Amino acid sequence: MSGGRQLSSFVVHDLLFGxxxxxxxxxxxxxEITRVPLCPxxxxxxxxxxxxxxxxxxxxVCLDLPERSPAQVPVNLILRTQEGLLSLLVDEIGAVLEPxxxxxxxxxxxxxxxxxxxxxxxxxxxxxxxxxLDTKRLLAELLxxxxxxxxxxxxxxxxxx
Numbered sequence: 001m002s003g004g005r006q007l008s009s010f011v012v013h014d015l016l017f018g019x020x021x022x023x024x025x026x027x028x029x030x031x032e033i034t035r036v037p038l039c040p041x042x043x044x045x046x047x048x049x050x051x052x053x054x055x056x057x058x059x060x061v062c063l064d065l066p067e068r069s070p071a072q073v074p075v076n077l078i079l080r081t082q083e084g085l086l087s088l089l090v091d092e093i094g095a096v097l098e099p100x101x102x103x104x105x106x107x108x109x110x111x112x113x114x115x116x117x118x119x120x121x122x123x124x125x126x127x128x129x130x131x132x133l134d135t136k137r138l139l140a141e142l143l144x145x146x147x148x149x150x151x152x153x154x155x156x157x158x159x160x161x
């Protein structure tokens with residue numbers, strides 16, 4: 001690789017997403033998730049990763065995409081954030097990509113719904129678009145959603161220091 005911007009790619013529904021590889025700690029095929037009563041639907045629950053409790057966010061719910069079939073087991077994409085570790089539930093993990101910096105474009109105005117708010121930019125690949133997910137904005141939105149619902153248990157989004 002030439003030392004440019006590296007993106008970890010993953011698939012949710014039929015969409016290809018990318019995030020900066022430096023945000024990714026690891027990808028894990030299956031971890032048991034414990035549901036948290038009264039949490040917003042997009043919080044799938046909590047998982048225990050080697051003794052650390054991590055919030056799991058279902059990107060399908062977050063982006064208003066169709067539900068996963070019961071037979072389809074999600075992959076936990078463990079991210080490093082300023083608030084601690086966070087798991088994004090995705091359908092499959094792709095490759096690490098290194099597109100040229102000049103190949104990126106702003107997100108098109110044709111994106112709709114939640115998808116529009118969380119896509120920072122796009123990269124045109126030969127056979128599909130790579131949507132660059134704005135994880136900071138996603139996390140900020142999640143925190144504001146839980147803060148706006150004081151009757152709900154928001155401890156699931158608080159990570160140990």
